[in-house]
Amino acid sequence: NDVSNCKSSDLLGEVVINTSQLKANENNPIVFPLQGKNCGDSTVIQLTMVLTGTPLEVVEERTRGNEAPYDVHVSCRQLPDADLTSKSDPIVSASALNPITIQWEPVGATELRKDDHNPNFVRSISINQYASRDRQLRFQVYDADSDDLSQIKADDQLGEVYVPFSKLLQSMGKPVVIPVQGKNCTPDTVIQLIVVPAGTPVDDIEKSSQGEVTPLEVYVMGRSLPKNDLLSKSDPIAVLNVLNPLSNEFNVVGTTERKENDHNPNFTRPIPIEHFASQDRQLRVNVYDCDDEDVSKVSEKDLLGEAFVSLHLLKENLGNPVTVALSGKSTTAESVVRLIAVPAGTPIDEILKQHRGVITPQDVYISCRNLPKNDILSKSDPVVLFTAVDPVTGRWESLGNTETLKDNHNPTFSQPLALDHYSEQDRQLRFSVHDSDSDGTDVSKLNDSSLLGEVSVNASQLKASEFTPLVFPLKGKNCQDDTLIQLIMVPSGTSLEEVERRTRGEEVPHDIYVSC
Numbered sequence: 001n002d003v004s005n006c007k008s009s010d011l012l013g014e015v016v017i018n019t020s021q022l023k024a025n026e027n028n029p030i031v032f033p034l035q036g037k038n039c040g041d042s043t044v045i046q047l048t049m050v051l052t053g054t055p056l057e058v059v060e061e062r063t064r065g066n067e068a069p070y071d072v073h074v075s076c077r078q079l080p081d082a083d084l085t086s087k088s089d090p091i092v093s094a095s096a097l098n099p100i101t102i103q104w105e106p107v108g109a110t111e112l113r114k115d116d117h118n119p120n121f122v123r124s125i126s127i128n129q130y131a132s133r134d135r136q137l138r139f140q141v142y143d144a145d146s147d148d149l150s151q152i153k154a155d156d157q158l159g160e161v162y163v164p165f166s167k168l169l170q171s172m173g174k175p176v177v178i179p180v181q182g183k184n185c186t187p188d189t190v191i192q193l194i195v196v197p198a199g200t201p202v203d204d205i206e207k208s209s210q211g212e213v214t215p216l217e218v219y220v221m222g223r224s225l226p227k228n229d230l231l232s233k234s235d236p237i238a239v240l241n242v243l244n245p246l247s248n249e250f251n252v253v254g255t256t257e258r259k260e261n262d263h264n265p266n267f268t269r270p271i272p273i274e275h276f277a278s279q280d281r282q283l284r285v286n287v288y289d290c291d292d293e294d295v296s297k298v299s300e301k302d303l304l305g306e307a308f309v310s311l312h313l314l315k316e317n318l319g320n321p322v323t324v325a326l327s328g329k330s331t332t333a334e335s336v337v338r339l340i341a342v343p344a345g346t347p348i349d350e351i352l353k354q355h356r357g358v359i360t361p362q363d364v365y366i367s368c369r370n371l372p373k374n375d376i377l378s379k380s381d382p383v384v385l386f387t388a389v390d391p392v393t394g395r396w397e398s399l400g401n402t403e404t405l406k407d408n409h410n411p412t413f414s415q416p417l418a419l420d421h422y423s424e425q426d427r428q429l430r431f432s433v434h435d436s437d438s439d440g441t442d443v444s445k446l447n448d449s450s451l452l453g454e455v456s457v458n459a460s461q462l463k464a465s466e467f468t469p470l471v472f473p474l475k476g477k478n479c480q481d482d483t484l485i486q487l488i489m490v491p492s493g494t495s496l497e498e499v500e501r502r503t504r505g506e507e508v509p510h511d512i513y514v515s516c
Contacts, residue, residue, distance in 0.1 A: 022049035024149045027059070029099050060098075069198035071124040072168065074110050074139070076191050079117045079158055080184035082143035087115040088158060091144045092191070094125045096165075097136040104138060112147050120249070127165065128459070139191060141180060159185045168195040180290060195231060199510075215344035218269035218314065220256050220285065221321075221335050223395070225263040225304050226330035228289035233261040234304060237290040238337070240271045242311075243282040250284050258293050264395055272344060273311065279309040285337050287326065305331045308345060314341035334483065361492035363416035365499055366431065368485050371409040371452050372478035374435035379407040380452060383436040385443060386417040389428040396430070401443050404436045414496055419459065427459040431485060433474060449505040453479040462489035467502045 013036030022030065026049050034043045050059055050380055074092050082088045091112045095104040110121035129135065140160040142152050159182025168176055180189045220238040228234045237258040241250040254271035275281070285307045288298040305326030314322055319342055326335040366384050373381045383404040387396045402413040419429070432454040434446045453474030462470065466489055474483045490499055 012036055013045075015045055019049075026050065038188050046099065046405055058103075067128040067130060067509065069126060070169075071126055071198050071200065072197050073121070073124045073194040073196070074191065075118075075120040076189075077118050077184060077189070078142060078188040079119070079141065079180075080182065080186070080189065081117070082158060082184075083155070087117050088143040089114050089145065090116060090119050090158065091142050091147065091149075091152075092125075092379050093120060093140045093142065093152075094127065095138045095140070096127065097138070098262070099133060106149070107137075109147075109149055112144055127195075129165055129169065131509070133359065136162065137165055137168075137194070140181075141191065159181050159189060161191050162194070165195075167447065170191055172196065186494070191216060197283050198330075206311055214275040214315070215272065216275050216311075216315070217272050217344050218343045219270050219340040219348070220267045220325075220337060220340075220344070221395075222265045222267075222287055224332060224334035224336070225287060225326075226328065226332070227263070227264070227333060228304060228330070233263050234289040235260050235264060235291065236265050236287050236304060237293070237295060237298075238267055238271075239288065240273065240288045241284040243284070243288065255295050256512075258290050259314070266349065266395065270342075272354055275311055275315050275341075283309050283311055283314075285324070285339070287337065302502070304328055305335055307337050309339065311341075314339055318342065345417050357424075360421040361419050362419045362463070363492050363494060363497060364419055365413070365416045365488045365490065366485065367410075368410040368433060368474070368483075369410050370480060370482045370484065371411070371433065371474075372480070372483065373409070374450070374452060374478075379409055380435040381406050381437070382408060382433050382452065383443065383446075384413065385432045385434060386445065387430045387432070388419065401404075402437060415488075416494075418495075421459055422461055428456060429459055430454060430456045431487070432475075433485065452476055453483055453485075455485055457487070462487060466490060466501065467499070469503055 013034030015034055017032060029046050029048045031044045031046045033039070033041070036043070048059055058249055064174045072094065076090060076092070079088055079090055089112055092472075094107050094109065096107050098105050104301045106126035107127050110125065111123045113119040113121065113493050127135070127137070138160060142156045143158055144152050144156060159180035161178045161180055163176070163178060173194065175192045175194050177190050177192050178367045178399050179185075179187065180191050182189070218240060220240070222236055222238065225234055225236055235258055238256040240253050240255070242253050243249070244251050245453045253273050256267035256271065257269045259265040259267065270358075273281075273283075287304045287306070288295065288302045289304055290302065292444030307324040307326050309322065309324045319340065321338040321340050323336050323338050324336055328335070350358070364386070368382060368384075371380055371382055372379075381404050384402040386401060388399050389395065390397050399419060400417050402417065403415045405411040405413065421427075433445070433452045434450040435452055436446060436450065437443075453476030455472045455474055457470075457472065469486050469488050471484050473479070473481065474485050476483070488503065489498055490502075
């Protein structure tokens with residue numbers, strides 16, 4: 001302590017200031033950079049001028065100002081593995097930088113979580129914010145053997161983060177995610193901090209981060225689900241899960257009903273969910289092959305596939321289907337779920353009505369030319385099956401069939417096929433020509449072996465050419481270049497005679513004189 005022995009070579013740094021500068025900031029810390037040959041930009045000295053005899057405790061109290069208590073809720077993700085035979089046992093210790101002593105002082109710690117690389121700590125950390133200054137915080141994550149922080153060594157540390165308390169306060173009630181720095185940490189190793197007024201219940205934390213709440217219902221449909229049963233089709237049921245922003249875990253919010261033997265189910269029971277204006281919600285849809293309505297009995301082997309989507313995306317497409325690919329061990333590129341979010345309480349009929357717009361009944365008259373021969377002893381007996389994709393469900397649905405014409409490779413069907421045209425939604429149509437053994441009243445036995453040819457067109461294409469014949473080549477294994485189908489769309493109820501008259505145009509009689 002005898003400074004008379006200090007030499008110039010012992011000097012680390014120095015600063016020269018005026019006393020008036022300190023007096024003008026009495027009771028407030030002032031930080032100055034130290035000047036010296038080895039000093040860096042962060043080498044500083046802090047000076048606080050007070051009246052003679054003022055205790056250090058009083059100085060600290062004055063420089064802090066009024067104190068406001070807060071709780072910090074902590075969770076971590078993708079912590080590194082520090083144990084050889086098991087996962088790490090994390091605990092988080094929080095410290096605050098004392099602006100007077102320039103020392104890190106412990107302010108609290110979470111509980112210890114066993115074998116957990118993604119801990120959601122239950123015990124919050126209490127920290128006071130000072131009105132007159134910000135506080136620098138440090139959160140250190142350790143792999144510990146007990147809750148006793150005094151037993152923790154430096155090499156037990158998994159990582160740490162530094163953050164100003166003001167940054168957490170600016171996001172009051174909302175998660176702040178910060179990458180954790182450590183020798184074995186990855187870019188996915190993060191800590192999540194949520195600061196709230198001291199004593200705030202967890203339910204109130206969730207509510208404050210949600211903003212305006214809109215109740216919705218989600219309808220679920222599946223397409224091309226994989227087969228999970230040996231002797232029959234799968235019996236699917238869909239489970240909707242939502243990611244909890246506080247725990248970062250998916251929680252079940254509802255289920256559909258169960259469909260038997262159906263790889264393309266349209267579930268009729270909607271699942272209620274709330275949309276938060278200030279916070280997106282990540283959804284997960286799990287589709288299971290279930291033996292009954294009790295989804296608590298399903299296991300990983302019953303999972304047909306899962307899909308992920310944000311609730312904001314469903315809200316942006318309110319009333320319209322959003323198609324999401326299903327991923328699973330037996331899924332294909334065609335395995336998808338279609339999700340429709342609607343305001344809570346909206347009847348399914350109202351959804352369909354709003355989605356389709358103005359419905360105009362139409363008829364389609366059909367004729368074919370040069371159909372292939374499918375019978376050994378006679379000509380084919382053609383009948384046309386009519387199917388269309390429902391714009392909401394995305395599923396092919398039967399809309400009827402023509403009569404069967406016996407021994408006819410160039411049929412003109414007198415019975416039109418009825419179609420509802422939607423102003424707000426185009427529809428894909430498919431006309432399949434089969435060789436039938438019946439009069440057309442029973443088409444259930446028709447299959448690929450009876451198929452002569454087919455064609456797919458859009459309803460808008462036919463509607464735009466109303467009363468005008470449109471000719472398309474038929475596609476099939478025995479179809480030739482001149483195997484054709486002619487389609488004429490007309491308003492519902494238009495007779496075949498009227499169609500023929502309108503397609504002919506005005507008639508003008510002529511005579512033809514012939515010489516040879």
